[in-house]
Amino acid sequence: xxxxxxxxxxxxxxxxxxxxxxxxxxxxxxxxxxxxxxxxxxxxxxxxxxxxxxxxxxxxxxxxxxxxxxxxxxxxxxxxxxxxxxxxxxxxxxxxxxxxxxxxxxxxxxxxxxxxxxxxxxxxxxxxxxxxxxxxxxxxxxxxxxxxxxxxxxxxxxxxxxxxxxxxxxxxxxxxxxxxxxxxxxxxxxxxxxxxxxxxxxxxxxxxxxxxxxxxxxxxxxxxxxxxxxxxxxxxxxxxxxxxxxxxxxxxxxxxxxxxxxxxxxxxxxxxxxxxxxxxxxxxxxxxxxxxxxxxxxxxxxxxxxxxxxxxxxxxxxxxxxxxxxxxxxxxxxxxxxxxxxxxxxxxxxxxxxxxxxxxxxxxxxxxxxxxxxxxxxxxxxxxxxxxxxxxxxxxxxxxxxxxxxxxxxxxxxxxxx
Numbered sequence: 001x002x003x004x005x006x007x008x009x010x011x012x013x014x015x016x017x018x019x020x021x022x023x024x025x026x027x028x029x030x031x032x033x034x035x036x037x038x039x040x041x042x043x044x045x046x047x048x049x050x051x052x053x054x055x056x057x058x059x060x061x062x063x064x065x066x067x068x069x070x071x072x073x074x075x076x077x078x079x080x081x082x083x084x085x086x087x088x089x090x091x092x093x094x095x096x097x098x099x100x101x102x103x104x105x106x107x108x109x110x111x112x113x114x115x116x117x118x119x120x121x122x123x124x125x126x127x128x129x130x131x132x133x134x135x136x137x138x139x140x141x142x143x144x145x146x147x148x149x150x151x152x153x154x155x156x157x158x159x160x161x162x163x164x165x166x167x168x169x170x171x172x173x174x175x176x177x178x179x180x181x182x183x184x185x186x187x188x189x190x191x192x193x194x195x196x197x198x199x200x201x202x203x204x205x206x207x208x209x210x211x212x213x214x215x216x217x218x219x220x221x222x223x224x225x226x227x228x229x230x231x232x233x234x235x236x237x238x239x240x241x242x243x244x245x246x247x248x249x250x251x252x253x254x255x256x257x258x259x260x261x262x263x264x265x266x267x268x269x270x271x272x273x274x275x276x277x278x279x280x281x282x283x284x285x286x287x288x289x290x291x292x293x294x295x296x297x298x299x300x301x302x303x304x305x306x307x308x309x310x311x312x313x314x315x316x317x318x319x320x321x322x323x324x325x326x327x328x329x330x331x332x333x334x335x336x337x338x339x340x341x342x343x344x345x346x347x348x349x350x351x352x353x354x355x356x357x358x359x360x361x362x363x364x365x366x367x368x369x370x371x372x373x374x375x376x377x378x379x380x381x382x383x384x385x386x387x388x389x390x391x392x393x394x395x396x397x398x399x400x401x402x403x404x405x406x407x408x409x410x411x412x413x414x415x416x417x418x
Contacts (some may be wrong), residue, residue, distance in 0.1 A: 001305070002027040004058055005041065006078065007048050007069040008034045010332075010363035010382040013071055014297045016041045017359065018304040025305060031057070035373045036362025036381075042372065051078045057202035059088050065090065067308060074266075075101035075287050085258040090308040092266040092286050095259060099264070103145050103183045113256040115249055116280040118273075120185035126170040129182055133162045144169050147179030151224050151339060153283075155187060161403055190275040191236040192282065194292050197250060198212040200316035201263035204254050205307075207245070208299055208323055209237035209291040211416075216339060218414045225339040226379060229388060229415030230330045232295040236274055245272065245279050253284070265311050293328040294361050294382045299323050302325050329397040330384040332363070332414050336408025338378035343408065346375045350403035358385040358400035375406055390416060 001024050005016050013036050020040045031054060033043030046053050049072050058066050068078045068091035075097050082089035091097075099106050110117045118141070123129035133140060133156075142165040144152030152175050156162035162184075169179030189278035194212055197204040210232040216222035249270060257264045269285030269292075275326050288296075297304070301322040310316045335342035344364075352371065354360050361384055364377015381404065392414040401411065 001025055001064040002046075002062060003029070003065045003067065003305070004063045005030045005067045005069060006054060006073055008032045008037070009070070009290055010361045010379065011288050011293040012069050012146060013037045013040075013252060013361040013363070014384075015067060015296045015304070017298050017361070018300060019067075022303045022305040029061075029063070032374065034362050035365035035367050036360070038367070048073050049076060051076050051081050054078060055081045055085050057085070058082065059085055059408065065086055065305075065309070067091070070289055071097070071100055071285065075147060088312060090266060091311050092264050093262075094261040096264045096266075097286040098262070099257065099268075099284045101147055101368040103143050103157070104181055106284050107183055107185075109253075109256055109260070113252055115252050115256070116278060118185040118188050118280060118282070120183050123182045123184065124180070125136070126166060129166045129170065129184060130163055132184055133159055133166060136184070136186075138162055141185045141186070141187050142166055142169070143183040144179040144209045145181035145183060146173040146175070148178045149226060151175075151226070152178055153224060153238070188273045188275050188280060188282070190273050191234075193234045193237045193272045193274060194230075194289055195237070195245065195250070195270045195272065195287060196292060196296060197268050198311050198316060198321075199254055199264045199268050200268060200311045200314045202254070202258060202314065203317040204250060204268065205316055205319070205321055206242075206250065207296045208232050209234040209242075210289070210295050211236075212292055213415055213418070216347070218412050220418055223339055225334075227289070227291045228332045228412045230289075230291045230295040230332065230388045231394065231416040232292070232299060232328050235390065240260055241274060241279060245270070247280065249281060260303060265314075290363075291332055291382050294384045297326045298328045298330075298359065298384050298386050299326060324386065326386045326388060327390040327393040328384060328386045329393040329416055330361070330382045331388070331397040331401050331411060332379050333376055333381040333383065333401060333404060334379050334410045335364070335377070336410050342378055344374070344376050345409040348373045348375060348404065348406045350405055353403040354383060354400040358383050358403070359394060360384070360400070380406065380409075
């Protein structure tokens with residue numbers, strides 16, 4: 001099969017890396033791709049959000065299957081457009097992807113179907129939002145309704161910080177139209193866990209649990225990022241917690257979307273908080289998390305293409321999906337200054353040595369005029385290693401990362417340790 005993967009980050013590199021191992025894949029393309037993806041797939045210079053151009057290229061080049069990986073093209077209806085053009089595609093349709101694209105929608109869905117989550121209020125008027133913050137006090141969580149590259153959430157430790165977040169999102173348009181509406185919710189406490197699940201509209205199959213590390217600096221300090229590293233499985237996700245989540249969250253969510261006429265086919269991301277009252281939903285995403293994808297797919301033994309096709313065709317319940325009985329760690333190497341301002345274009349060294357003991361997924365790289373790999377984003381690389389247990393996987397990831405360098409390289413030293 002000729003397969004096109006849409007996207008150009010670390011998640012897409014991991015998906016391409018795994019699809020390239022399938023004997024069914026006779027040709028692999030990625031649009032737009034990046035400097036590392038080019039080693040396993042042919043890169044096509046089309047923006048991930050250019051639905052019309054992507055559909056046209058896929059048709060003209062006779063793609064047999066298209067994997068739409070990032071949130072923006074899913075919300076824009078790229079899967080709908082591919083299918084309408086007769087091209088089979090993996091990922092939720094736009095009316096199902098709204099579970100990520102609108103936090104107001106997802107909170108309402110949970111409220112209507114009694115899926116445990118934080119208490120909340122939604123706002124379209126800034127003065128009402130500010131008054132609610134004053135009334136509730138802090139800590140409190142302020143969320144932009146729409147897509148904001150994983151950065152549209154502020155866990156405010158003071159009323160002043162919460163008021164500032166409200167003003168930045170609604171008045172200053174920090175996240176553009178994503179902040180036109182806000183969700184303000186109680187601040188839950190407890191360990192956070194991510195569970196990704198393959199879904200075919202009716203059935204779901206959970207992947208090994210994982211744990212992302214969102215804050216920029218050690219000790220979970222600093223601004224939120226797209227993710228500075230991930231481990232799998234999470235030591236906090238016990239069999240009893242898994243049972244509770246399946247009964248109270250996972251199955252009810254899939255059933256709710258089907259009941260709403262929005263059957264979900266793709267990867268459903270459950271961001272969970274293990275509170276004293278039991279597991280609750282922090283957020284939903286409509287696709288693989290990044291960098292959770294890198295950690296989790298490193299443990300997959302089965303053919304990824306078989307699974308993606310089953311999700312699209314409604315036959316997921318017929319598969320026996322196998323996972324390595326190991327652990328994994330993905331360590332993100334970022335540009336200095338990320339997630340705020342940072343420079344691009346710095347040469348990267350040590351990749352070959354690091355690749356001897358780990359898989360180095362590229363998130364923000366490109367080839368310069370001399371053919372050198374250089375930095376081209378905030379999150380640059382995801383050094384991913386597996387081991388017999390979490391300690392071994394974490395140690396292996398850090399040991400491999402020690403061989404890599406580029407100017408102003410920044411990474412957390414405590415991934416999997418906090």
